[in-house]
Amino acid sequence: MTYPSSSLGRRKLPARFHAIVFPFILSIFMCGTVSAVSTAKGIGLTPDFVARWCSAWVISWLIAFPVLLLILPMVRRIVGWLVHAPSR
Template structure:
């Protein structure tokens, strides 16, 4: 059976219906992007300090709270801009 047709993701957790894709993609993207950017920014600001983890998680939380709703709002605009710039198949 193809992995994309499996009814579960991990440990029996069922896959979400396809209608949630519009939320899952920006959720994952915002989590990954804000974690990387906030880590780099925190490292640049305080270096390899004993406080790095707590400072980074604080910065990450704030940046994610802003990034996720912004992504939800801007994703349709970005899709339209991409469609205007890229030739369709």
């Protein structure tokens, strides 16, 4: 079986991996952003900011990724109750 290629010529994962890849990438960006803001607010932009931020990011990501895997089905249902499905 061959997999489709992206515009960069790399092979793409099969669609069945969407449920894992989406929360994986979302959790990386969200935890990085939130932990950077929280760390900057807590200690300021000190010389050890990056080290402290990375430590906070890893801890928050280890919690956020499994939580996202658990709550995304519930969030999709809630959004379905609140938002009309797009017309096709």
